[in-house]
Amino acid sequence: MGKTIFVGARKGGVGKTMTAVSLGFGLARAGKRVLCVDADSQHSLTVSLGAEKPDKLATTLATVMMEIINERAIDPKTGILRHNEGVDFMPAHSSLTGIELALAPLIGRETVIRQYVEMVKPLYDYIIIDTAPTLDLLTINALAAADSVIIPVAPKFLDALGLELLLKSVAQIRRQINPSLKIDGILLTMVDRRSRLTREVIGTIEGVYGGNIKVFAEHIPNSVRAAETSANGISIYAHDPNGKVAAAYTALVEEVLANG
Numbered sequence: 001m002g003k004t005i006f007v008g009a010r011k012g013g014v015g016k017t018m019t020a021v022s023l024g025f026g027l028a029r030a031g032k033r034v035l036c037v038d039a040d041s042q043h044s045l046t047v048s049l050g051a052e053k054p055d056k057l058a059t060t061l062a063t064v065m066m067e068i069i070n071e072r073a074i075d076p077k078t079g080i081l082r083h084n085e086g087v088d089f090m091p092a093h094s095s096l097t098g099i100e101l102a103l104a105p106l107i108g109r110e111t112v113i114r115q116y117v118e119m120v121k122p123l124y125d126y127i128i129i130d131t132a133p134t135l136d137l138l139t140i141n142a143l144a145a146a147d148s149v150i151i152p153v154a155p156k157f158l159d160a161l162g163l164e165l166l167l168k169s170v171a172q173i174r175r176q177i178n179p180s181l182k183i184d185g186i187l188l189t190m191v192d193r194r195s196r197l198t199r200e201v202i203g204t205i206e207g208v209y210g211g212n213i214k215v216f217a218e219h220i221p222n223s224v225r226a227a228e229t230s231a232n233g234i235s236i237y238a239h240d241p242n243g244k245v246a247a248a249y250t251a252l253v254e255e256v257l258a259n260g
């Protein structure tokens with residue numbers, strides 16, 4: 001049965017989507033059946049996986065969530081697209097913001113994505129949910145559906161308050177909705193080792209959080225090669241197979257596989 005990993009942070013532009021996509025591709029390369037779910041109305045994951053016009057897609061996460069809200073039976077494969085590098089994905093489009101309104105009055109409004117995940121879990125080894133930096137009902141739904149959390153933090157944009165708030169939310173979700181939710185770790189992204197500030201920030205994060213939460217030993221380097229992949233809809237492993245970003249994500253994938 002699939003493991004569901006939430007990738008999120010309370011900050012934009014820190015490599016959440018890059019991490020979700022690269023984990024997905026990496027796990028698929030390791031022979032795992034992977035579904036990436038785009039739970040961000042900005043739909044960067046959908047674009048990174050090669051869907052050129054997300055707003056033209058007929059079926060997206062919003063569609064299947066509405067079917068679940070309306071208690072209509074659906075085929076688990078509904079709306080799932082496939083990237084030619086072996087990753088399946090459930091796309092988003094900008095109308096996903098509207099789902100908040102549909103969710104608000106519901107009983108069980110926090111667990112609609114969980115119901116979706118339960119439905120597709122038998123088909124996958126890993127389900128990776130990419131999320132928006134806001135802590136809205138959609139993100140809460142993603143946390144409620146997850147087995148574990150990976151938090152990308154870009155030391156150059158460190159948002160200590162945002163990190164604190166996300167950790168508090170995880171604790172709250174664990175107490176109220178999803179007692180077995182675990183934190184896999186904090187992943188340092190866009191790391192420029194030449195920057196003294198970056199090295200200091202990494203030291204601070206390891207010092208403050210390292211005792212309680214794993215800070216992945218592998219850091220994702222800052223590289224224009226990484227930035228190029230999202231525009232081209234291909235993986236970092238295909239785009240720059242011998243590069244340092246591919247190597248770093250490969251090491252992360254190995255850790256995730258070792259975690260089970």
Ligand code: ADP
Binds near residue numbers: 011
């Ligand atoms: P988020 O999902 O947190 O908003 P993204 O993954 O979309 O962040 O990354 C933000 C931007 O930075 C994108 O243009 C992406 O291509 C680029 N990017 C992601 N990872 C790296 C990296 N390791 N080095 C350089 N640029 C990166």
Ligand code: MG
Binds near residue numbers: 016018040044
């Ligand atoms: Mg993103």
